[in-house]
Amino acid sequence: MGVKFVTLTGGEPTTKKDWYVIAEKLSKAGIYTNIISNGWFVEDDLVEKIKQAGIAICAISIDGVKETHDKIRKEGSFEKDLLALKKLKYHGVQTMVATTINNENIEELDEMYDIFSEIGVDFWQLQITLPMGNFLKQQTLFVEPGMIEQIIDFAYKKKEGQLEIHLTDGIGYYNKKQICMQQNTCWAGCSAGKKSVGILQNGDIVGCTSIRNEKMIEGNIRDGSLRDIWFSKDSFLWNRNFKRDDLKGLCRECKYGDMCLGGCSNSRFTLNGTIESENILCSYNYKLVQARKYIxxxxxxxxxxxxxxxxxxxxxxxxxxxxxxxxxxxxxxxxxxxxxxxxxxxxxxxxxxx
Structure with a gap:
C-alpha cells in the first residue's frame, strides 16, 4: 500500500497495553509513526517505551492556558501536560502540542505560544472546534466563520518563530497568507479515502476518523484486509467520486471549487449534516459572504x-x-x-x- 505515516490516537492510546508493540512494528517497517496523548500517563517508564517504539513525534493535547485548559479537560491537566512535554524533551523525543481552538481560547494563542516556545516544543498543531462529541453540549465554544481569518493571521505572524505551527485540514482555504505558510501549495480537496485512511477502535475502516457516519464505514479489519478494502473500486466512493457539482451554495459557485471541493468534508458534515453542504468555515467563503453583504x-x-x-x-x-x-x-x-x-x-x- 505504500503507507508512509501513521498516527496513534484515541481516546488515550497509551491505555492499550500493547500500543508500543504496534508502534514498534510500524516504525521498524519504515513508517513514520506519531502518537497523540492527553499527557496524564507520561512518566519516565512511558517515555522509555516511546523511545524504544521509535515514535517520531509525541503530541500532547492542550486547549488553552491553565484556567481554560483545566476547565475543558480536568483540574491539574495543564501542569501535568507541561511536565509531560518537559520529560519528553529531556529524553530527546520530538514534541507537538495539539490545540482545538474555540471561542474562549482563541484570545490566548499568543500566551500559549510563549509558554510552548519556552519549553522548546517543536510543533504546534491548530484545529477548530466542531459540533461533534462532547462539544455538542458546549455550543458557546464553537468558532465563528470570521475567526478563521484570525487564526490564519496569528499563524502567519509567527511563521518565522522557533515553534513551527501547522494548520489542520479544517482551517483554510485559498487564503494568501495560508498558502505562503504552506510553501505556496494549495488545498487540493479532502484526502479521505484518496491519500489517507483510518482504523477505529472497533476495527471499522473509514476514510477519516473524524467523520462518524455508518454510511462512510468501508468495512472492518476483522472481516477483510485493509489492502483489499483500500484498493476496492467500491470503497470510499463518497469522496473518490465527489465533484464540484455535488456542492451547494457558494462552494459550488466558487472559482476554486474544482480543486478545493469544499474544503474539509468533516466540517461540512458536522455543521450542516451532509458533505455536500457549503463550508461556512472557509476563509474565502467568508470573504465572499462579507462582499455580498457590502454589495x-x-x-x-x-x-x-x-x-x-x-x-x-x-x-x-x-x-x-x-x-x-x-x-x-x-x-x-x-x-x-x-x-x-x-x-x-x-x-x-x-x-x-x-
Missing part, C-alpha cells in the same frame, strides 16, 4: 465604480456578484459591463493560480 448596500453608481475596481484587481468572482446585483437593479448597464468584463479577461478560470 447589497450599494446604489447603482457605487456598484459600477466597484465593478471597475474589482476587474482591475482581477477579483473576478466578486465582480460577478456586482454584475448580478446591477442586473437585478437595472438591466441597461449589463451589456456595457459585459464588454468591459470580456475586454479584461473572458475566462475567470485562468486566474485560479493567482
Amino acid at each position: 447589497n448596500k450599494l446604489d447603482e453608481e457605487q456598484l459600477l465604480q466597484l465593478f471597475t475596481i474589482l476587474i482591475e484587481k482581477n477579483e473576478y468572482q466578486i465582480a460577478k456578484m456586482v454584475y448580478d446585483r446591477i442586473k437585478n437593479i437595472n438591466g441597461n448597464h449589463v451589456i456595457e459591463m459585459c464588454e468591459k468584463y470580456l475586454q479584461v479577461n473572458t475566462d475567470c478560470k485562468e486566474n485560479n493560480n493567482e
